[in-house]
Amino acid sequence: MKKFTFFLFTIVFLNPGIFLAQNTQKSPGNKDFSPGLTAIKKADLKKDIFELASDQMRGRRAGTIDELRAAAWVAQKAKEAGLEPAGEDWTYFQFFPLYRSVVAENSEVNINGQSAELWKDIWQVTPVETRLKASPVLLKTLADTTGNLKDKMVIMDLLPPNKLPEEGMSLWVYRYALSAIRQQSETLKRQGVKAVILVADSTASSKIDFFGHGIEEGRYELEKSKWLNEENSTPVFLVSREKGEELKKEGAEFSADIRVNKYTYPSANVIAKVPGRDSNLKEEYVIFSGHHDHDGIGNPVEGDSIWNGADDNASVSVALLAIGRAWKKNPGKRSALFIWHGAEERGLMGSKYFVENSTIPKESMVAVLNGDMIGRNDSGNAALLGSISPHKNSTELVEMAMNANSELTKFNVDTSWDNENHPEFWYFRSDHLPYARADVPAIFFTTLLHPDYHTPKDEADRIDLEKLTKMTQWMYATGWKVSETAQKPALDTKSEMKD
Template structure:
């Protein structure tokens, strides 16, 4: 028995050694902590000014990435030769806002506010209004089913009805999705075809302290359509009561009625509301950076593996301090450059991949996944030929949940690998077991994950088009989106090992006979 115990591990190691691709190992070894440090120190330097989309620092970062792709011998695939895919991106700011309710001119951030980026230009007068309680349509409580909102302004409360500390919907102290998901309530309201929505805000005092946020321009990708944004205003209690002044109702009375009866208090009324909103658009220069390596196999080279990271970050603070974004996502961009260089060295030695690989660093992730959205809607290569996206976003640190754990220097969160494909996760796990033997943590694959990380990086814009994806992530930490996300805190050996894992996975995907199957019904809700 003891001899067998020694023999079995020996045989396993021998089998593993035979399964390893020595060529892949040779080029994976060119991904080093020294090279990664050099590149990240450039990307996350103060001179890059936080790499904010549309600003000079991001443009400098894009030029640096382009120069790296050129030095590797990668081709610029956009319009036959360019490394830059330009986004149609505009900055939208308010030029005029004037709201008059029942003859009273409302004061911005005292009586009302509008969230940046959620408005179209409008100059309208509204006469018909319907108070629809909490704007909920559920089996246990229903404001909407019998409400006629077509062509009228809907007035709603935030949250959901609570009686004795318990939700009328869940029957417990826990809120339902009608409170936790803003999109759910908006979708239900929009289905009733209102012309506008007014939401009661209980936070006007706090909003007055956030004036800079409300004055901040928003970004518009592509052409903005006239019906893209349903007018959504937030009013104080006093402003809504002013609208209702010709009726015998007021907000406090309506809320109390719902509490006392556990039933909706829907009612319609006539009033006067004048809204005059005008914006101005300013074009921004923003670009994805693409480096292309054509495959060596005459048949398979038409299929494309995409490796992505976002190079943008959040820019410079109001105090002038730079948010360098070393981990987010300087680390991922560094990973893409390291992987691209390793494949380039292999290709120059006659060992290039059979399939083609697109190395792409995208802009605008921090503004709403804009760069990857633009690519997925305007692909340089047909999406049907894209076999998978390996997306790298934050791989240089130990996340807060792994601090002090035994595996803190040998793990990575792997998100989404089995959402669309039954084989991609198998490929990923086999590759890891063969070469890197890291802990692959699937915690954030749960559809109920409150962090919703599956929706929060650029792989999502490939997944929504039915392309299998893997998202590599170290988890958030105390420096996430803070000016303290600096290069000195990066764990370069860990960054390097994670990048090598992505390289090995890419190597397998680019050279295997069959592309990953797309045979799973995604269990993640379709809305972001």
């Protein structure tokens, strides 16, 4: 918190304007979206994305000062674009607490009296205060749990989960390992064990650096009650195969003194607006949505340790700025609200928080046009989610997006990823979801996954700037249609969306 106070002081001191309401100028009304379109410039998108996805931004991880720096950058750019603050207390920001738990650096683990290195030899899967010393009981299979294991520490090889992640799914090993650990440790915990040690199998070992770093970063919760509940859980450790072999030996001794730091750390939604030009309809908002955070710094991959998140989601962050400039030049009848959510990568936290604590009345939200990753893959293809049942919640909104595309951007629109049974469950993985669940008409613009997804190779120089410009235009033109229509897009009868 100390750091944060100093940080706020610094940005207020250097940029007092980003916390203050700005005067707005009147812009001429125009039915056609073309005057605004000229304000969407590839050169601006390029300049902005190379800044936001630069190494200096250090991957913008929520729960660190790097995310707050990115939030301040976005607010400053929004101000320069002439957008008005629409966050809390007449600022561009809506801060909210992340409840964090992280294993403290002075924690120690010993194997047979020798110190083992946390996050290299051994990982504590969920941060839990632990003080214990024991000889682990070796289990060959889960069937071994028929014996009395109460208050014993058990060690076992990691088993594949009952349900493997879909073949070819993104981040496959990560999903495999976490689901294997969860399933196996839950089964063992039901036997009343004191602690669980799982020995990484060859699959988990192949990417242990990557998902192990995620474990090292600890837990993020949006709800305080969940955070407090962590205290009584049974400690679960994952060990490397090498250390696992040592621990499996008869009479081996394991001791741990794990301390956990629990603290709150702020994340921020950045929120700005351009008032509509129609005196009645300006009370209603077309919402343009994205997220400014990404994954931060991790164990190096081919010498690069910064997850720049250029496509994910600097691409939409800079698109929103460009759409803001367009709206400012040629305001729609309805107002435009721009939200750069925080902590999306930690579980859609900013959007969940905003929907619960919105700075505008929920009834005034006409539609949410969310974007996530809009600058990669084949130049002629794009996807729109929330466009088919059961995810579609407004047929009229989808029609507006499809019409905007056929009039202007002419992408081949792929809706297959919106299929209920699509293995990636892409619809459930971005910030429109909490809005859709709150019955706000919602669609999701994306150019889908690629091999650089969530790797240090998601860099600005790999973005197709031409395509990013067109995707920005598509989001803008769709928003324009939503803004100009006399009747706001209707919500379909409530869809049966599964979790």
